Amino acid sequence: MEITAVKAIPLSHDLEEGRSFGGTRGMTGSRETTLVRLEADDGTVGWGEAFASPRAVAALVEDVFADAVIGLSPLAAPSLAERVYTGDIGGYDTGRQAFVQCALTGIEVAMWDLRGKQLGVPIHKLLGGRGIESVVPYASTMYVTEWDQDPAEPMEAAAEEGFTAAKIKIGRGLEDDRHRVETAREILGDDAHIMVDYNGNYTPRQAVKSINNLSSYDLTWVEEPVPPENLSGYREIKNRVDVPLAAGEAHFGRFEFKRLIDEQLVDVIQPNLGQCGGFAEAQFLAKLATTENVLVRPHVWNSGVGTAAALQFAASLPDYPNAPEMAPEPFLFEFDRSENPLRHDILETPLDPTGGSLSVPQKSGLGVTVDETALERYRIG
Incomplete structure (x- = not known):
């Protein structure tokens, strides 16, 4: 099997006027991403997601990556990141940059999707997973909203859906x-x-005060208390609070993650399977993390394709340091509850997180089927 065609498909869905939402450092009025479609010489199609500004990352996929990928076997997926870091693809001075990492991820994940379909197995088995069939989804919700929503409303909705x-x-x-x-x-x-x-909306001093003020609520972890580039801030907070710290959605490439792990700045890393370099890089990060006893929990704010990729990765992660079937806490998996048809409309069978359990797709490759007709409703030029 060889790759014969590479296509980047930029997607966008505009929210209704007055319905922008987000976090403390910005709100959005649309949901956007780019899907990568690879086609092999036998007609098999593989999908990946490059989670970045659609038109920009789509141009990067087609202008920089396509020529390097056409003619490759999907078996070459694990070597793709090395070619980017050394400059064989895109030039040596750009490989660690965010948009390059996003484009790399979309291509690499799609290659793994082809590999899985070629062999008839889900990606988590290709990655050596131990057969996890489900995870515990957590509702990513209670956003900052343009319409000043009562924070109880989205939480009540999550409870009604069975989220724990x-x-x-x-x-x-x-x-x-x-x-x-x-x-x-x-x-x-x-x-x-x-x-x-x-x-990342606080200074270290503000974050410490806030986290300690919340100590009675038994938080599972605190995510991005300071900006991603403020590594000394993470160090200061880590030394002054007794709650696990998490980061990773705004870190790109193995070198940034390595600093988080080596310097013990966080307790949980959160690679995104639309940004982190792909499955092989995510596995590499997981090995670095588990060596230092740092948890790995993917960040997920993607389309249905990126969510499926994150599920496949999650199902491949080791239990270390816990013995098999002896983990003291469930595997928590992020599932966004905000408006995003790119998460459910573009899949023939949407992923269902309700009821307190989320099944890991067991069909070949990513385990999901993209509805290419539905894609056209959200495709942008």
């Missing part, structure tokens, strides 16, 4: 932080896992 865990947006001040966390805890109950996401 949630991640919420905070970072607008001590009083608001506490109100939001208290609301989430009251609605989901004492046994629920509650994570908070500051989106």
Whole structure:
């Protein structure tokens, strides 16, 4: 099997006027991404996602990556990142940049999708997974909204859908932080896992004060309390709080993740399978992390394709340091609950996180089928 065609498909869905939402460092009025479609000489199609500004990353896929990939066997997927870092693809001075990493991810994941379909097995088995059939989804919700939504509303919706865990947006001040966390805890109950996401909107001193002010709510982890580039800030917070820290959605490439791990700045890394370099890179990061006893929990705010990729990766992760079937906590998997038809409309069978459990697709490759007719509703030029 050889790759004969590479196509980048930029997608966008505009939200209704007045319905922008997001976190403390910005809101969005649309949902956007780029899918990568690879076709092999036998007609098999593989899909990946490059989670970045659609037109820009689509141009990068087709202008820089396509010629390098056409003619390759999908078996070459694990070597693609090395070719980018050394400059064989794109030039040596750009390989660590964010958009290049996103384009690389879309191509590489699509190659793995082809590999799985060629062999008739899901990607998590190709990656050596131990056969996990489901994970515990956590609702990514309680966003900052343009219409000033009551924070209880999205949390009540998550509870009605059967979620037993949630991640919420905070970072607008001590009083608001506490109100939001208290609301989430009251609605989901004492046994629920509650994570908070500051989106990097605080200084280290502000973050420490906020985190300590929330100590009575038993947070599972604190995500991005300071900007991603503020590594000294992570170090300062880590030394002054007793809650696990998480980061990774805004870090690109193995070298940035390696610093987070080597310097023990976080307790959880969160590679995104639309940005991190692909499955082989994600596995490499997982090995670095587990060597230092750092958890790996993918960040997921993607389309249905990127979500499926994250599920396949999650099912491949080791239990270390826990013995098999002896993990003291469930594997928590992020599932966005905001409006995004790119997550469900473009799949023939959408992923279903309701009821407190999310099945890992067991069909070959990514385990999902893209509805190419539906893609045309969201495709942009």
